Amino acid sequence: MSSQNINSESQAPPRTPLSDEQRRFLDSALRVNQAGELAATLIYTAQTPPVVKAHPHLRSLMKHMYDQEAGHFKTFNELLAKHRVRPTAMYPVWQAAASVLGWTTGMMGREAAMACTEAVETEIGNHYNGQVRELFRWMQELKDKGEELDPELKVLIDDIKRIRDEELEHLDHALENDAKEAKPYEPITDIIRYGCRSAIWISERV
Ligand SMILES: [Fe+2]
Numbered sequence: 178m179s180s181q182n183i184n185s186e187s188q189a190p191p192r193t194p195l196s197d198e199q200r201r202f203l204d205s206a207l208r209v210n211q212a213g214e215l216a217a218t219l220i221y222t223a224q225t226p227p228v229v230k231a232h233p234h235l236r237s238l239m240k241h242m243y244d245q246e247a248g249h250f251k252t253f254n255e256l257l258a259k260h261r262v263r264p265t266a267m268y269p270v271w272q273a274a275a276s277v278l279g280w281t282t283g284m285m286g287r288e289a290a291m292a293c294t295e296a297v298e299t300e301i302g303n304h305y306n307g308q309v310r311e312l313f314r315w316m317q318e319l320k321d322k323g324e325e326l327d328p329e330l331k332v333l334i335d336d337i338k339r340i341r342d343e344e345l346e347h348l349d350h351a352l353e354n355d356a357k358e359a360k361p362y363e364p365i366t367d368i369i370r371y372g373c374r375s376a377i378w379i380s381e382r383v
């Protein structure tokens with residue numbers, strides 16, 4: 178039986194406590210990631226009915242991407258609870274925005290839905306890469322001082338890398354399924370990418 182013991186309390190003292198600045202970075206990173214993954218599940222939930230109705234062969238792909246997003250969301254929910262991070266105050270706003278975005282692009286058709294995934298995953302891939310780089314930098318700094326990173330943070334780096342790879346896999350699926358054929362491609366992807374960057378910026382702060 179696999180144990181997912183969220184209440185388990187480690188008695189081991191932290192090896193190197195995080196600085197206040199690092200703690201703030203981690204809080205805002207986890208908060209943004211959780212909000213983003215919630216949005217991703219809602220986008221696919223709204224897109225799937227119209228896309229699958231018009232293109233039944235996409236059912237398994239849409240489900241596969243949704244299932245992975247639901248897994249990402251679960252991971253960050255658990256991390257928020259574990260590190261006692263509050264969710265973003267914008268949570269209800271992002272919920273509504275993601276559903277509207279998913280519904281709109283789904284109704285526009287398969288190509289627009291895929292262009293939405295392409296745009297979102299491009300921004301999210303960059304976003305997760307930024308976090309991985311920062312956490313690696315902490316690890317390197319400690320290593321230079323002969324210290325070690327908290328093992329929990331090593332697990333976090335691995336989680337973020339795995340999730341990033343799955344997002345980039347979604348990006349590939351979107352390209353294979355004619356995201357670039359969306360009309361009008363540039364306004365759609367520009368608006369969505371700008372929206373993602375703004376949502377990230379805001380959620381990091383509130
Ligand atoms: Fe995701």
Ligand SMILES: [Fe+2]
Pocket residue numbers: 217246298343344347
């Ligand atoms: Fe994704």
